[in-house]
Amino acid sequence: MDPKFSAQDILLCDLCREGALQSYCELCLVNICINCVGKHLSDSSKRHNVVPYRQKPSAPNYPKCPNHTQKHCELYCERCVLYVCSICLSSGNHKGHDLSDALQKLKFKLKDLQKDLKELEKRIYPTYEEIASGLNHEKEKIEKHYEELKTAVTKQGDELHREINVIEHNLKSEINEMKIKHLAILNEQENQFQMINSDVKQSITDLKKLLDSDNISISSEYKSRNAEFRSLPPKIKVSTSSFSPHQINTEQLHQMFGSLSALSITTEKQGYTMEIPENVSCSQVKLLIDEPEIVNTVDVEYDYLYNVTCLNDEEIWTCGKDKNMNLYNLHNKLLKSIQTKSGNHPRDMAVTKSGDLVYTDPDSKTVNKVKNKKIKEVIRLEGWIPYYLCSTSCGDLLVTMNSADGEQSKIVRYSGSTEKQSIQFDSKGKPLFTSGYYKYVCENRNLDICVADWGACSIVVVNRTGKFRFKYTGHPSSTLKESFYPYSIATDSQSQILTADCADHCIHILDQDGEFLRYIDNCDLQYPWDLCVDTRDNLFVAECYRHRLIKIKYMKDTP
Incomplete structure (x- = not known):
């Protein structure tokens, strides 16, 4: 044995x-x-x-x-x-x-080696690959930039040549006018002398006839014009024009033409962050607790509660199928109510880095900001309809939108009202997202962009440049009754991704690489619709039909 x-x-x-x-x-x-x-x-x-x-x-x-x-x-x-x-x-x-x-x-030690291997394969190596690809793209942009510089120099040279040609043409025209005027004066003087000379010749002829004639009466009538002819008409003197070329000052010519700024070569930290493995994005590691628990509930005044976003750890903005956006504290007290500018109900809302509320209004095709109770239109779209949005770590807005004909979807990054980035297709030119309008979006701590694509029954994650990273379509060994239909999405301090599975009344938690970690399915959830996470990693869940807000503790406190 x-x-x-x-x-x-x-x-x-x-x-x-x-x-x-x-x-x-x-x-x-x-x-x-x-x-x-x-x-x-x-x-x-x-x-x-x-x-x-x-x-x-x-x-x-x-x-x-x-x-x-x-x-x-x-x-x-x-x-x-x-x-x-x-x-x-x-x-x-x-x-x-x-x-x-x-x-x-x-x-x-073996576990440490496996962690190192996972980090090298999933984070470090792809990051270096992405940087190398970015450098190739940068080289293409540089080629284009310097060609544009050459074109600008040629254009400036052509402008100067045109100006010089105009000056040359004007001077030549002026010279021709002077020459014509000068010749006209000489011609007039020449005609005058020719007329007088003709009279002199006639007088000579007449005198010769008189001298040859014996007619005394005709001779007695002769009157001399010699005194007249002795008084010559004044000579008109015209001074000719001259051209005085200015000495060409090369330095001034360079200043007038323009100059190039010098290359500025500096070193700076990479714009890429290398995330710590095993979902660690800060100095303290937090672990999931075995049994998530409800620590607070807030009843809200909506028939249907659609959206929730944290203003801080004690105050939460909410909105639903209503024109009002309400701010509650954790003691069920309504602190503030803001009515949308158009009177339409907002589709989604977010809080900016400066603490201002922004919301989308699909009916007016606008994104609006609430500041000091005043509403200002930030973005107005043509041909596209905004639906969901989030505020990023750098202060930009990510907005999901559909084309007016409902055939296309994309995510657009805005800095203020200026479009900075559009994310719509993968590297093969295929759409990253379905054309349906349920597409909540959030930014992870590693700057990945995470989208809950309800129409595709999946979570779609791209990196900060819009390059596809992974897709999560539910846990393969799931015992849930319904298909995976993610409505909303949020991330926490550990770069974990949380998504509300409304049909199965639970929350899925993934790591930053899309690996399933666990469900939150023990908190008597009913139709969880929207999610947000506060700075202490407490999860807020908006229950659509019970019109209440639930605060759930799902992470262990750090020592």
């Missing part, structure tokens, strides 16, 4: 502590019963090598002692941070030190 299965020492499963051993995972160093094998293998974050328990090495594979090669190290010294054998212990060098089992220490 195999000593591993002796009746005197019944070995139980390390996972459930109930079933008899059937298998052994050589990589995780755990003993598993037949009922837990599937569960163990379903953890895709680790690598496994499950063998029948009979094939488990009969002797522990302890590491060899570096100082005593004939011995194995069965213990680990916590103070000296090294594995030790029996001879090392007998030397007295580790007297009073905390010692632990070497195989158990190796098991913990």
